[in-house]
Amino acid sequence: MKMIDKKVDLRVTRTHKLLTMALLDLLCEKGQLFSNITINEICDKAMVHRTTFYKHFKDKFALLSTTLTWVLRDYLHMNVEDRLQQPLQSVSKMLFGNVLETIVQNQQKDEGFNNFFIHYIGEIFRRDFLELKRRGKQFSLPIELVAEFHSGVIRLLVTWWIQHFEENVTAEQMDEYYYLLVNENIMLE
Structure with a gap:
C-alpha cells in the first residue's frame, strides 16, 4: 500500500x-x-x-500562487527577523537576478498580475509578524493591526518601486523610505 x-x-x-x-x-x-x-x-x-x-x-491564480511560492522558496526559508529588519532589501534579493525579475518586468502593465503579486508579498509580511507573535514577541498594539499596517506599507512601497523601476532606486533607499514612513511624524500642516 x-x-x-x-x-x-x-x-x-x-x-x-x-x-x-x-x-x-x-x-x-x-x-x-x-x-x-x-x-x-x-x-x-x-x-x-x-x-x-x-x-x-x-484557477490560474491558485497556480500563480503555487508558482510564486516555488520561485520564492529560498526567500521563504530566510529568517523571519531578517526579512522584517530590512524588508525591501529582502524583497530585492528575491526579486532581482532571477526569473522573478523577468516576470515582474514583463507583467509591469498587467494590473491583475500586479495586484495579485503585491497582495502576495503583503501576505508574506503579515504572516511574518504573526510568526513573531507565535514565538512570544510582545506588541503594545494588537498584532493583527501591526501586521496589517506593516504589510500595507510594504505593499505600497513594492508597488511604487515596481512603477518607478527605471529610476534605479536601490533596496537600501527603499528600506530607508520604509523606516521614514513608519517612524516619522508625517502630518499635514
Whole structure:
C-alpha cells in the first residue's frame, strides 16, 4: 500500500511541476500578460489535460500562487527577523537576478498580475509578524493591526518601486523610505 501512495505523490509533484514551469515560461514571454493567459494555453504548454489542471488548482491564480511560492522558496526559508529588519532589501534579493525579475518586468502593465503579486508579498509580511507573535514577541498594539499596517506599507512601497523601476532606486533607499514612513511624524500642516 505504501508504494501506491508514493506513486500518487510523484504524479502530483510531476503535474505541479509541469504546470508551474508552463506558467513560468508563459509569464517570461515578452508581451504575454498574465491576464491574457488562458488555462488552455497553460495546459497545452505543460502537456496536461484541462481536467487534470482543475483536479489540482481552482484557477490560474491558485497556480500563480503555487508558482510564486516555488520561485520564492529560498526567500521563504530566510529568517523571519531578517526579512522584517530590512524588508525591501529582502524583497530585492528575491526579486532581482532571477526569473522573478523577468516576470515582474514583463507583467509591469498587467494590473491583475500586479495586484495579485503585491497582495502576495503583503501576505508574506503579515504572516511574518504573526510568526513573531507565535514565538512570544510582545506588541503594545494588537498584532493583527501591526501586521496589517506593516504589510500595507510594504505593499505600497513594492508597488511604487515596481512603477518607478527605471529610476534605479536601490533596496537600501527603499528600506530607508520604509523606516521614514513608519517612524516619522508625517502630518499635514
